[in-house]
Amino acid sequence: MAYVIIITMTNTAVSQDLLEACHQDGCPVCRLEHAADLRYIDRLFYERVNEYELRVHLRASLGFCHNHSRMANEEIHAKALGVAIIYDDLLRVVLEQTGKSRPSLSIDKKCPVCENQSQVTARIFLDLTKHINSEELQAALRSSRGLCFSHLRHALGVMRDTNARNLLLQIQREIITALRAELAEYIRKNDYRFIGEEIGPERDAWIRALKMGGG
Ligand SMILES: [Zn+2]
Ligand SMILES: [Zn+2]
Numbered sequence: 001m002a003y004v005i006i007i008t009m010t011n012t013a014v015s016q017d018l019l020e021a022c023h024q025d026g027c028p029v030c031r032l033e034h035a036a037d038l039r040y041i042d043r044l045f046y047e048r049v050n051e052y053e054l055r056v057h058l059r060a061s062l063g064f065c066h067n068h069s070r071m072a073n074e075e076i077h078a079k080a081l082g083v084a085i086i087y088d089d090l091l092r093v094v095l096e097q098t099g100k101s102r103p104s105l106s107i108d109k110k111c112p113v114c115e116n117q118s119q120v121t122a123r124i125f126l127d128l129t130k131h132i133n134s135e136e137l138q139a140a141l142r143s144s145r146g147l148c149f150s151h152l153r154h155a156l157g158v159m160r161d162t163n164a165r166n167l168l169l170q171i172q173r174e175i176i177t178a179l180r181a182e183l184a185e186y187i188r189k190n191d192y193r194f195i196g197e198e199i200g201p202e203r204d205a206w207i208r209a210l211k212m213g214g215g
Contacts, residue, residue, distance in 0.1 A: 014131040018124065022140035026211055027148035029124055036120040037113055041072050044112070045082040055089065060109035063090050068113040125155060129164040138171065146175035148212050179209055 017035075021028035048054050058064075063086070064072060072083070097105055109115070131137045147155060152172055159165040182205035189197050 014134050014137045015127050018127055018131075019136065019140045022137075022144035026145055027151055028141075028144050029121065029151040029154075030148055032124055033117050033120055037068065037071060037117055038075060040113055040116045041068065041076050045072070045076070045079045049079075049082040049085055054112065055086070057109055057112050058086060058090065059093050060107070061111050062094070062105070062107050063087065063111070065111035065114055068111055071113075121154070122158075125158050128155070128168065129159050129161055132164045132167045138167070141168070141171045142174065144175070145208055146172050146179075146212060148214065176212075179205060179212070183209060 017032060018028065021031040021035075024031055044054070063069065094105065097103065110118075128137075146152075147168075155168055156165065159168065182202035186199065186202040186205050188194055189199050189202075
């Protein structure tokens with residue numbers, strides 16, 4: 001979904017969630033999206049199973065996408081009864097659609113968790129754009145693992161404020177340059193001529209690079 005961030009200058013502080021996400025492992029935007037997904041799925045199964053609008057949405061999206069079905073099962077251990085009720089209804093819809101003379105299985109809406117995630121992501125980039133001049137946020141971003149490729153691409157697409165985009169880009173490029181230096185050190189120490197040298201903090205640089213690439 002394409003959307004453009006329009007900045008309205010307010011005195012609101014940088015979100016604590018964003019600052020905290022910068023101090024954890026991995027891309028801070030991925031981290032915040034993941035936490036929001038878990039909260040959304042948890043609430044859905046505990047409070048919203050019989051909500052009419054949600055059930056209509058789930059029929060149109062044929063349930064959850066692969067990623068969020070897995071999350072509901074493995075990370076939330078979603079309430080079994082809620083899953084049974086929702087999926088019994090969806091299986092009925094599938095039987096209905098595939099039992100017609102011209103069988104079809106159309107998906108007319110995005111998975112509701114993905115839809116919620118798009119709104120969450122938009123708010124995160126709005127927050128980043130609004131507060132990028134804050135020294136606190138800049139320091140937090142510099143100490144973070146940096147944005148994954150996917151969210152960096154997203155940032156370049158939606159952050160139309162040149163100053164904000166350039167600042168984020170500058171910080172991201174510093175993180176990538178430092179990671180490359182660690183990778184170079186890791187590769188060098190794997191050369192048989194330097195095999196006796198102890199491997200330092202660069203030991204997991206390849207994992208961090210992989211995570212940055214894959215989000
Ligand atoms: Zn990410
Ligand atoms: Zn989804």
